[in-house]
Structures are given as C-alpha cells and as structure tokens.
Amino acid sequence: MKLTLKIWRQPNAASTGAMHTYELDGVSPDMSFLEMLDVLNEDLNAKGEEPIAFDSDCREGICGMCGLMINGQAHGPEVTTTCQLHMRSFEDGDEIVIEPWRADAFPVLKDLCVDRGAFDRIIQQGGYISVNTGSAPEAHSIQVPKDAADRAFDVATCIGCGACVAACPNGSASLFMGAKITHLGELPQGQAERDSRVVNMVGQHDHEGFGGCTNIGECTAACPKEIPLDVISQLNRDLRTALRHGH
Amino acid sequence: MTDSHSEFSSDVDSHADAPTIDPDLIDDAVDYFIPGEPLVDTKAPSGPIADRWSTRKFEAKLVNPANRRKLSIIIVGTGLAGASAAATLGEAGYNVKSFCYQDSPRRAHSIAAQGGINAAKNYKEDGDSVHRLFYDTVKGGDYRSRESNVYRLAEVSTNIIDQCVAQGVPFAREYGGLLDNRSFGGVQVSRTFYARGQTGQQLLIGAYQALERQVAAGTVTTYARHEMLEVIVADDSSGQRRARGIIARDMVTGEVQTHLADVVVLASGGYGNVFYLSTNAMGCNVTAAWRAHRKGAYMANPCYTQIHPTCIPVSGSHQSKLTLMSESLRNDGRIWVPKRKEDCAKDPREIPEEDRDYYLERIYPSFGNLVPRDIASRAAKYQCDDGRGVGPEVDGVRRGVYLDFADAIARLGRDAVEAKYGNLFDMYARITGEDPYEVPMRIYPAVHYVMGGLWVDYDLQSTIPGLFVTGEANFSDHGANRLGASALMQGLADGYFVLPHTIRDYLADGPFEKIDESHPAVVEARTSVEERINHFLTVNGTRSVDSYHRELGNIMWEYCGMERTEDGLKKAIDLIRTLKDDFYRNVKVLGTADSLNQSLEKAGRVADFLELGELMCIDALNRRESCGGHFRAESQTEDGEALRHDDAFAYVAAWEWGGEGEKPILHKEDLVYTAIEMKQRSYK
Numbered sequence: 001m002k003l004t005l006k007i008w009r010q011p012n013a014a015s016t017g018a019m020h021t022y023e024l025d026g027v028s029p030d031m032s033f034l035e036m037l038d039v040l041n042e043d044l045n046a047k048g049e050e051p052i053a054f055d056s057d058c059r060e061g062i063c064g065m066c067g068l069m070i071n072g073q074a075h076g077p078e079v080t081t082t083c084q085l086h087m088r089s090f091e092d093g094d095e096i097v098i099e100p101w102r103a104d105a106f107p108v109l110k111d112l113c114v115d116r117g118a119f120d121r122i123i124q125q126g127g128y129i130s131v132n133t134g135s136a137p138e139a140h141s142i143q144v145p146k147d148a149a150d151r152a153f154d155v156a157t158c159i160g161c162g163a164c165v166a167a168c169p170n171g172s173a174s175l176f177m178g179a180k181i182t183h184l185g186e187l188p189q190g191q192a193e194r195d196s197r198v199v200n201m202v203g204q205h206d207h208e209g210f211g212g213c214t215n216i217g218e219c220t221a222a223c224p225k226e227i228p229l230d231v232i233s234q235l236n237r238d239l240r241t242a243l244r245h246g247h
Numbered sequence: 248m249t250d251s252h253s254e255f256s257s258d259v260d261s262h263a264d265a266p267t268i269d270p271d272l273i274d275d276a277v278d279y280f281i282p283g284e285p286l287v288d289t290k291a292p293s294g295p296i297a298d299r300w301s302t303r304k305f306e307a308k309l310v311n312p313a314n315r316r317k318l319s320i321i322i323v324g325t326g327l328a329g330a331s332a333a334a335t336l337g338e339a340g341y342n343v344k345s346f347c348y349q350d351s352p353r354r355a356h357s358i359a360a361q362g363g364i365n366a367a368k369n370y371k372e373d374g375d376s377v378h379r380l381f382y383d384t385v386k387g388g389d390y391r392s393r394e395s396n397v398y399r400l401a402e403v404s405t406n407i408i409d410q411c412v413a414q415g416v417p418f419a420r421e422y423g424g425l426l427d428n429r430s431f432g433g434v435q436v437s438r439t440f441y442a443r444g445q446t447g448q449q450l451l452i453g454a455y456q457a458l459e460r461q462v463a464a465g466t467v468t469t470y471a472r473h474e475m476l477e478v479i480v481a482d483d484s485s486g487q488r489r490a491r492g493i494i495a496r497d498m499v500t501g502e503v504q505t506h507l508a509d510v511v512v513l514a515s516g517g518y519g520n521v522f523y524l525s526t527n528a529m530g531c532n533v534t535a536a537w538r539a540h541r542k543g544a545y546m547a548n549p550c551y552t553q554i555h556p557t558c559i560p561v562s563g564s565h566q567s568k569l570t571l572m573s574e575s576l577r578n579d580g581r582i583w584v585p586k587r588k589e590d591c592a593k594d595p596r597e598i599p600e601e602d603r604d605y606y607l608e609r610i611y612p613s614f615g616n617l618v619p620r621d622i623a624s625r626a627a628k629y630q631c632d633d634g635r636g637v638g639p640e641v642d643g644v645r646r647g648v649y650l651d652f653a654d655a656i657a658r659l660g661r662d663a664v665e666a667k668y669g670n671l672f673d674m675y676a677r678i679t680g681e682d683p684y685e686v687p688m689r690i691y692p693a694v695h696y697v698m699g700g701l702w703v704d705y706d707l708q709s710t711i712p713g714l715f716v717t718g719e720a721n722f723s724d725h726g727a728n729r730l731g732a733s734a735l736m737q738g739l740a741d742g743y744f745v746l747p748h749t750i751r752d753y754l755a756d757g758p759f760e761k762i763d764e765s766h767p768a769v770v771e772a773r774t775s776v777e778e779r780i781n782h783f784l785t786v787n788g789t790r791s792v793d794s795y796h797r798e799l800g801n802i803m804w805e806y807c808g809m810e811r812t813e814d815g816l817k818k819a820i821d822l823i824r825t826l827k828d829d830f831y832r833n834v835k836v837l838g839t840a841d842s843l844n845q846s847l848e849k850a851g852r853v854a855d856f857l858e859l860g861e862l863m864c865i866d867a868l869n870r871r872e873s874c875g876g877h878f879r880a881e882s883q884t885e886d887g888e889a890l891r892h893d894d895a896f897a898y899v900a901a902w903e904w905g906g907e908g909e910k911p912i913l914h915k916e917d918l919v920y921t922a923i924e925m926k927q928r929s930y931k
Contacts, residue, residue, distance in 0.1 A: 012842055013499075030562040030639075030680065038793070039565055045791045045846065050837045053845055055350060057528040059568045062448055063354040080677065088680050109499050110843040113350075117471065120351050124463040128456035129415045133335040133743045134406070136413035140370065143424035153417035153442055156449060160353055189415050 001027040001087060004095040005040065007052055010108050013115075017108065019097075029088035033076065034059060034066060036087055037098075054112040059083040061224065064159030067166065068112055069099040074163035074222040081161065081224045101166035105173070105209045116162050118208040119176060125204040126197035127180045129189050144187055152186040155179045157225045164219035164227075170211030175219040177201055178231030181238055195242035202239055268872070268892040272881075275813050276869035279820065283912040286545075286901055291395035291705035296922040297377075300399040303705065304748050308755035315340035316466075318754050319508040321493055323475045323535050325352035327447075327735060328718025329514030330454035331742030337461030339747060341754070344506060345458065346470045346495060348530050348848075353455040356516060356528040357738060360447025361573055362431065363439035364735040366404040371428055375436040377401045382923060383434060384733060388698070388726020389875035389891060390925045391548070393899070393918065395705055396723045403744040404736050408440055410743055414453040418442050431731045439732045444573070444670060450735055454742070472498040474848060475535045476776045478511060480542045480711055481768035483760040490539075490714035491762055492769070494776045498848060501841035503776055505764050509757040510713045510750060513539060514742065517697040517719035519552070521856045521863065522808070523800020525694035526558065526571045532852040533859050536701050536720050544701050544709040545901040545914060547722035549859065550867035551698035553729055553876045554809055556623035558693035559678050560638050560647035569693040570678060572671050574731070577616045577623070579655040579664065580688065582607050584635040584648050591637050595649055595687050606630060610887075621728070621876055621889065624692035625809050631691075638689045647689035656684065692809060696734060698725040698876065699866075702901040702916075706749035707741060710903075713759075715750055717741035722899070727875025780840050783850040788833030792849045795830045799823065799853070799860055807864050812880045816868040820861055827857040862902055862911060869913065872896045893925055 002025045010017025024040050031039070034056050041051035056066040061084040070076035076085045090096065098112065106114040144152075156179070164175035181198050184190035190197075213232055220229040292302040310318065318341050322333045325347040333345040347355060367380040380401035385392055412418065412426070418440050419427040428437040442449040461467040477494040492507035518533035519525035540546045557577065559570045583605045585591050590598050607626055608615040618626075627648045630636060638647030656664050661684060665672070672683045679689070700722040707715050707723070718738040725733065762769065806812075806819035830853070838844040873882045873889035874896070882890045903912040 028563050028565065031565050032567070032678075035565045035567050038567055042791055042793065045835060045837060048837065051846055053843050057349055057354055057530050058356060058359050059529055060359060060526075060570050062359050062445070063349070063356070063528060064351075065349060065354050084677055086677070086680065113843060115499075116350055120353075120459060120462075120469070120471075123456060123459045128460045129413065130460060131410070131413040131457075132338040133331075133410060133457075133747070136406075136409040139368070139409045139412040140425055142412060144420055145424050146420050146422050149417055149420040149424075152415070153419075153449070156417050156442075156452065157445060159448075160351065183417065184415050187415050187417070189413055 001029065001090070001092040003027055003090070003093075006095065006097045007112070008099045009052065009111055011110065013107055013109055027087055029086065031087045032059070032083060033070070033085040033087065034083050052112065053110045056083055062159060064161040067101055067161045067163055069102060069166060071097050074101070074167040075224055079224060079226065081159070101162050103162070103165045103171040103210070105171060106162060106165065114162075116160070118210070119160050119162065119173070121208065122173065122177060122201050122204045123180070125200040126193065127184070127201060129184060130193060142188055148186045152183050155227055155231055156183040158227055159225060161224065163222045163224060165210065167218040167222035168211065169216060169218065170214060172213045172219070173205055173210040174213035174232045174235060175223065175227055175229070177205055178235035179227045182231040182234045185234065185238060194238060195245050195247050198235065198238040199242050199247040268895045270895070273871050273895050275871050276865055279865045279868065279910060280902075281905060281910050281912045283903060283914040286702070286899070286914045286916040289393065289395070289704045289916065291393070296394065296398045299395050300402055307748050307752035310751055310755050312340055316342055318342065318757050319344070320510050320512065320750070321506055321508040322346070322512045322514060323493065324355065324514035324516060324718070324720070325455070325458065326355035326357035326514060326516055326718060327451055327454055327738030328720070328742045329355070329512070330451065330458045331739050332512060332514060332717060332746050333467050334454060334457035334461050335743050335747045336750070337458070337464065337466035340466065343461070343467040344470065344508065345467055346473045346475055346493070348472065348474045348498065350471055352458055352469055352471065353452060355451060356531055357451045357735065358448045359526075359528070360735055361444045363429065363441035363446045363732040364407065364450065364739070365438050365732040366408045366440060366736065367401055367438060368405050368408060369438075370426065371437045373436045375438050379436065380404060380438065384724070384730055385726065385920070385923050386926070387728055387730035389728050390726065390893070390897065390920065391551070391874050391899075391918065392726030393723055394920050394922055398922070399745065400724050400737055400740050403740045406744055407736065407739045411450060411453050411739075414457060416442065416449050416453045418449075447735060450739065454739070470495065473504075474498055475515070476538065476851065477772040478539045478542050478711070478714065479505070479507070479769055479772045481762050481766055487712070489712045489759060491759070494772045496776070499843050501839070501844065503773065503780070505769055505773060507762060507769070509754060509759050510715065512715045512717060512746065512750070513701065513720050514717045515720045517700070518856070518859060519694045519697050521799070521860050522694040522803045523797050524561065524566060524569050524804070526555065526569050529568060532855070534852050534855045536716070537855040537859055539701060539709065539711065539714055541904045542711060543904070544711045544714055544716070545903050546699070546862060547702035547899050547901045548699040548727070548866065549863045549902065550807065550870060550877055551727050551875060552694055553696040553698060554621065554624045554692045555695035556620050556627060556692045557650070557690045559675060560689050560691040561641050562639055562679070563641060570674070571693065571695060572675060572690070574620070576650060576668060576671060576688075579659070579667070580616065580650040580652050581605055581654055582616050582623070582648055582650055584630045584637060588634045591635060591645055595637065595651075604635070621809070621878060625878060627690070627692055628809050647691045649687040650690045651687035652683065653687070694808075696729055698722065698727060698729055702899065706752065707746055708749070708753065713753065715746060717746055727877055779851065779854075780847065782831070783834065783836045783847055784840055786832065786834050786836070788835045790833050791835055792846055792853050795826065795834060796849070796853045796856065798826055799857060802826070803860050803863070807860070807867055810878050810880050811867045813868065813871070816864045819864045820868075823857060823861045823864065827861075830854065830857060865911065866900055866902065869900060870896055891927060897925070
C-alpha cells in the first residue's frame with residue numbers, strides 16, 4: 001500500500017505545531033497502525049530527519065498509553081486502541097490525517113505525545129478505597145452479589161487512554177470519572193467514601209479544565225473498552241445524593 | 248497478553264535417581280568467566296521452614312513512626328511489585344519517591360497479565376494448602392529456586408487476596424457472592440483467583456489507586472516519564488558502601504536529575520526485550536537492573552527465560568512485538584503441520600487428514616497437545632527448522648504451526664467454542680485478519696517472562712547494601728521456570744508483604760549520613776550518564792537503534808532461545824561482541840538531549856541489552872544441563888526431554904560484573920532443600 005500521511009509535528013509544549021505531509025510506500029495490510037509509523041520513522045531517521053514522537057507501550061490494547069486522532073476519530077475507524085488498529089482498515093492510496101488527542105486538559109508535549117497527568121490527579125482525589133496494607137478483613141467476609149461484581153468489572157476495564165476526552169466536543173472526562181465512580185460504587189467496600197469520592201473527583205475534574213457533559217455520547221462511541229454512557233448517569237446521581245447529604 | 252495458565256500435567260514425576268554428569272563436561276564456559284567465592288549467607292533464618300518468615304519478621308528491627316518521615320525511599324517501577332511497595336511504605340509514613348518511564352504509573356506491564364493470581368486459600372476445600380502451593384512452585388521451577396523464599400511466597404499469598412478484595416478489585420464471583428476460583432492446566436487444585444481475562448489490569452489498578460491515595464496524602468511523590476539511568480553507590484565517612492540514590496532523566500525536558508535517599512528499590516521488571524520480539528511492552532528494559540549490576544549487584548541465572556508456545560506468529564520484518572494467546576487454547580485445539588514441505592503454502596483446509604502431522608500427539612501420545620510449555624515450544628521450532636512451518640515467509644522461513652479447532656467445533660458446536668474462547672478468537676482475527684472459526688489458527692512460541700534477575704538475599708536485598716530488588720527484576724522465587732498465575736502473586740507478595748518488613752530492618756539504622764550532589768559518587772554517576780547521552784548523540788553513524796536491537800534479538804533467539812548448544816552460544820558471544828563494537832561506532836541517534844527523544848531513550852536501553860545478552864549466553868554456556876526453560880541440546884534424555892544434573896548444577900549462578908571488557912565472576916549459591924525432595928520429570 002502507498003499512503004499519504006498528514007501528521008502533526010510540534011517540537012515541544014511551548015512551540016507552535018503544524019501539519020507535515022509524508023509519503024509512505026510499501027505498507028503491508030498486516031502491519032499495525034503503530035508499526036506503520038515505526039516504518040516511517042526508520043525512513044525519516046535514514047534521511048536525517050528526526051523521527052515522529054508518539055506514545056505506545058504494551059501494543060496489545062490494555063495499557064492505555066497509545067492514542068491518536070486518525071482522520072478526526074479517536075483511535076481511528078475501529079472500536080479499539082490505536083495499537084490494535086491494523087492497516088487492512090485502510091485502502092491503498094489513502095490520505096490519513098494523524099493528530100494528538102485534542103483537549104485543553106491534555107497539553108501536547110511533542111508531536112503526537114500529550115500529558116494526561118490530569119487523570120492521575122482526578123484519581124488522587126478519591127478514586128480508591130482507603131484500606132492500608134495489612135488491615136484488610138478476610139476476603140470471604142465481604143460478599144458481593146454476582147451482578148454487582150460483574151457490573152463493577154465491566155466498568156473497571158477502563159484503560160485511562162483519554163479517547164473519551166479527545167472525542168468529546170466539550171473535552172469532558174465524565175466517562176472516565178463515571179467509570180471509576182461506578183466501579184467503586186457498585187461494591188460494598190466502596191460505600192463508606194461514596195459521597196466524598198464523587199464530590200472531590202468532580203471538583204478536580206473541573207479544576208483541570210475538562211468540560212461538562214452535555215450527553216452527546218461521542219465518548220462511549222470512541223471508547224475502546226466500550227464503557228457505557230450510563231456511568232455518567234451514575235456519576236450525576238451520586239453527585240446529587242452527595243450534595244443532598246450536605247457535601 | 249501475558250498468560251497465566253500453568254504448566255500442564257505438573258504432577259507427573261519419575262523417582263529415578265538423579266543422573267550424574269562427567270566432570271570434564273561441565274567446563275564449557277571456562278574461558279569466559281573467573282570463578283569467585285561461593286555465596287553462603289542468604290539471611291534466611293534456620294529452623295522449620297514454616298516458621299522462618301515469622302522469625303524474620305520478629306527479628307527485624309522496628310522504626311518509630313515519628314522517625315519514618317525522616318527516612319526516604321526511592322522505588323523504580325510502578326508495576327505490581329513497585330506500586331504495591333510504594334503505597335505500603337507511604338502508608339507506613341516513609342518519604343517515598345516513585346519513578347516510571349510511562350506517562351502514568353497505571354501503565355506498567357503487569358497490566359497485561361491475563362489469567363489470574365494463585366493463593367493458597369483452599370476455598371474449594373480440595374486439599375490445597377500453603378505447603379502444596381510451595382511444593383508446586385518449587386517443582387514447577389525444576390528445583391532451581393530457593394526454598395525459603397518460595398515458602399514465604401506461598402505463605403503470604405492468602406493476604407494478597409484479602410488486600411485486593413478490600414481495595415475493590417472486581418474478582419470473579421459465584422452467585423452466592425463469594426469469590427470464584429479456577430484450576431489451571433494440570434494443577435489439581437483450584438487456587439487461581441481471576442478477573443475475567445484481565446486479572447493483571449485489575450490488580451495493577453488496585454495498587455495504582457492505593458499509590459495515588461498516598462500521593463494525595465503527601466507521603467509519595469511520583470515521577471512519571473522519568474527513566475533511571477544510574478544508581479548512586481556511595482561510601483560514607485566510615486567507609487560503609489550503600490546505594491544512596493539514582494540519576495534519572497526527565498524524558499520530556501531531558502533534564503538529568505539527581506535523587507538521593509536512604510534506600511533504593513528496583514521494581515523495574517524483566518528483560519525479555521533483549522530478544523527484540525517478545526510479549527513484553529515496547530519500553531520494558533534492563534537498564535535499571537543492568538546499571539546496578541555494573542555497580543556491584545550480582546545478576547543471577549540470567550539465561551532462565553520462559554518461552555510461551557501459543558503466540559501469534561510474526562507477520563513480517565516490520566513486526567514490533569508479539570501477542571500471546573492463552574494457553575488454554577491447547578485444551579481443545581489440535582496442533583499440526585503438513586507432512587510434506589510442498590504443502591506448506593497451501594490452504595490448510597485443502598490438506599487431507601492423511602497428509603497432516605499432528606506431531607505432539609504422535610511423539611507424546613499420553614499428553615498430546617497438553618505437553619508442558621517448553622516441550623511444545625521446542626517441538627514447533629523443530630518442525631519449522633525442518634522446513635514444514637506454515638504462514639508467511641519471513642526472511643525465507645515460515646515460522647508457524649497450525650492450532651486447529653475444526654474437530655472441537657464439530658464435537659462441541661461453534662457456540663460452545665465461542666463461549667470458551669470467543670475473546671481470544673476475536674483478538675486473533677483482529678491481529679491476523681483471518682477467521683479462526685474457518686481457518687486454523689497459526690501459532691509460534693515467543694519470549695514471555697524471565698526467571699533470572701538481580702540476585703537477592705532472603706530480605707530481597709542485592710549484593711549492594713541498601714539496594715533492594717522486587718518482582719520480576721529479582722531472581723528468587725521461580726527457579727528455572729515460572730508456573731502460571733505466579734508472577735502476579737510474586738509481585739504483590741514482594742511489594743505488599745515482604746519488602747515493607749525487610750526494608751524496615753535496614754532503615755532502622757538510618758537516616759544515613761547526609762550526602763549531597765558534590766559527593767564524588769554522585770558526580771561520577773551523573774557524569775557517566777551525561778557522557779553516555781552525549782556519546783549516542785554525537786556518533787552520527789549510519790544505522791538506527793532499532794536495527795541493532797533487531798539484530799541482537801535475532802542472535803539471542805537463534806542461539807540463546809528455545810534450544811542452546813555449546814557451539815551456538817560461543818558463536819553468539821562473538822556475534823554480540825562484534826555488534827556491540829559496531830553499535831558504539833555506527834549508531835545514528837538524531838534529535839537533542841534536552842527534549843523528548845525516543846531514539847535516545849532506546850539507544851541507552853539497547854546498549855545495556857547488548858551487555859546483558861552476552862552474559863545470558865555465558866550463563867547458558869556454563870549451565871551444561873537442561874532445567875525448566877533452559878534447554879541444552881547436550882543434556883537430554885533419549886526421548887529428547889530435558890535432563891537436569893543436580894550433582895553439578897544445583898546452584899544459583901550469581902554473576903559479578905568484572906569491569907569493562909573483563910570477564911564476569913561467577914559466585915555459586917548452593918540450593919539446599921530441607922522440606923522437599925528433588926525429582927526428575929517425565930511426560931511420556
């Protein structure tokens with residue numbers, strides 16, 4: 001396959017970026033999208049041009065490190081992570097536009113790499129159950145109904161990639177936050193801190209500059225782990241309850 | 248993804264007497280190393296094995312809570328072993344700095360483990376116990392692990408489950424609301440806890456959340472996108488040598504930073520990426536461990552590598568990593584290659600039954616497709632070496648064998664197969680573009696885990712005082728082969744329940760004499776890092792870092808992979824030395840030191856892999872026996888099975904860095920079993 005790639009290049013956070021065009025020949029449909037970029041980078045290196053910086057680590061769809069806007073879609077045309085997207089999803093002769101995640105709260109560091117530290121700071125504000133090592137009760141002393149455990153697991157599969165934010169016209173992280181609120185809120189272990197958790201996490205979310213949710217649903221459509229939109233309903237319900245409780 | 252299915256049929260033993268080896272045959276590597284003093288004191292308490300950990304915990308000195316905040320701890324790596332330790336030590340009130348190369352601690356490669364985590368809870372009342380888990384783990388490791396450590400691992404395994412459940416880890420549950428367990432492979436008890444196929448992810452997120460909670464509490468500071476490039480080992484005024492900090496590079500700004508502390512913990516994972524292609528994440532590397540090795544930490548059993556038989560084969564020279572599929576597929580899939588070479592390029596559905604060679608069923612009639620990982624892996628290699636591999640030709644060879652579900656679909660129905668393996672089939676289809684319900688899957692072995700690592704004593708302390716090593720980065724618990732669902736157990740055991748006690752004993756003598764950035768050891772470490780960075784950027788040669796890495800990987804895979812021979816290993820050592828020499832003279836790294844520069848990051852890692860690769864070959868050359876994941880062609884039974892030589896090799900090979908261009912020094916730690924009897928395995 002022969003492709004025309006339009007890629008965002010930006011030397012560092014402080015500078016202004018621009019789209020650059022590259023032609024790439026000899027792309028195999030069996031390559032992953034990131035392997036295609038590896039090949040481009042080898043070409044650039046050979047030509048004496050600095051390779052394009054992009055993030056990836058596990059390359060098996062679970063670590064959440066990769067993430068590109070591909071032709072305007074977070075993680076591209078398939079419901080999966082960028083690393084699991086393969087070139088057979090494209091046609092010979094295609095023009096592909098590749099950008100970093102778009103969101104004020106995820107500033108660009110270089111080329112296609114962004115800073116998602118805001119997600120860690122949201123978790124710091126309550127995305128956990130407070131239990132020190134060694135103080136846990138015997139595991140079977142806590143019974144969890146199977147449907148609650150399954151629901152908790154389904155939403156706990158969030159990989160924190162940020163596609164939901166990148167896809168959202170408001171740049172909201174409500175799906176990310178709702179997934180954690182729902183995961184911990186479904187479990188008996190998570191009840192003691194349920195009110196303070198949602199209030200503090202939402203406070204941090206807004207402080208970081210993420211936008212509000214207006215129920216557009218682009219987030220869940222882009223989510224490689226298919227986190228359902230109703231986690232945001234859960235988030236709003238928990239927030240309302242917490243406020244009613246005087247938080 | 249990382250798999251956790253265990254060795255199949257691990258309960259088969261023969262009680263034959265251990266074979267003996269001609270002493271003249273055990274000096275293969277004599278020209279490559281210098282013999283050193285044996286390692287005798289591992290600090291494990293004596294007495295009954297079941298009491299040793301209690302004894303050690305009781306004897307460990309205490310640190311007054313008010314003093315803990317005056318003590319500082321650096322932890323490198325945020326996988327299960329690192330994040331759990333950082334959280335726990337933060338909770339205890341120490342002052343912790345946590346480093347990772349990823350953009351968030353949540354991304355460490357523990358996240359990719361699929362299958363589960365073992366614990367001796369005996370919830371199924373099926374005869375499991377701490378002793379049985381201990382026994383299975385030592386035996387699975389082919390009697391090459393240290394029994395005191397393994398017993399402790401089994402002992403604390405039950406605490407891990409309690410801790411994780413309390414954190415909200417959504418383990419699979421039964422309808423009554425209690426935890427579900429499953430049995431893996433041939434293990435006859437159900438002791439594996441799991442969260443669908445994403446157990447590693449859920450355990451890591453639990454540890455990550457505990458870590459972030461401590462960040463909010465002010466006890467832990469995290470440094471994401473920071474890479475440790477050197478350890479600082481400094482003498483104090485009385486001449487006592489200790490690890491006192493690290494040199495790290497901020498991977499965004501390029502700033503080279505000095506971080507000082509009272510103690511340093513490496514939880515930096517395994518080095519499977521020395522093979523270039525492995526199931527490890529792209530960034531997994533040996534640099535933290537190797538820099539420590541060069542400063543005096545011994546590297547133990549570096550040749551022990553686990554190669555997993557059921558990975559998706561390489562599709563072309565562009566391949567950047569390999570993906571594992573759960574070994575459970577072998578329960579229902581039948582493995583075969585064409586009998587005739589000329590059939591290899593054909594559509595497999597057009598090859599009639601009589602022209603297929605179900606080679607595992609043929610060679611191992613009683614275990615068939617369920618033979619252990621190493622046997623299945625080697626058998627696949629032999630078929631492909633023989634020219635009967637299938638799939639695309641890469642560099643002139645087809646490296647793949649069929650894993651065929653046609654019989655299973657005919658017997659059980661497509662729906663039943665889909666219910667059991669649907670997610671794996673989907674993953675396979677996404678990566679290969681082929682539908683495994685219609686066309687047989689293709690599989691090939693891939694490097695998956697390393698049992699070797701930095702040598703540690705019972706306290707998890709390396710041979711550098713004040714440098715502790717946890718998780719896959721150390722060598723201690725898995726011997727020559729790791730059982731499924733035991734990597735997660737070890738990472739969390741070390742981080743939550745072992746290190747916090749043993750490090751306390753060390754820190755009770757602190758805080759140690761203050762050192763600052765002008766200390767000669769700090770200056771030396773910092774200067775060496777800066778010089779190395781500067782060197783890579785100024786060589787301005789013709790070859791990319793990746794091209795060197797790929798070539799090294801090919802050498803390692805060919806000569807230090809599934810089957811190792813004296814001639815092959817000697818050849819590999821020569822090839823690696825030549826490649827290393829060329830790398831330093833001809834590598835091409837563009838960009839600058841003071842910016843995000845991924846080629847520069849890789850250059851440092853590949854430089855260290857080149858040195859590690861040589862040591863792995865020397866270790867494999869020295870160990871003229873087959874054990875666990877290490878198979879020396881010269882040491883096999885008439886049936887082609889691995890043959891251990893307990894009379895000559897029942898020891899840990901701990902290698903000391905001998906200096907630049909000098910031979911390494913071999914220190915042996917004899918393995919003594921008091922609570923278990925050594926046996927040879929048989930799978931016929």
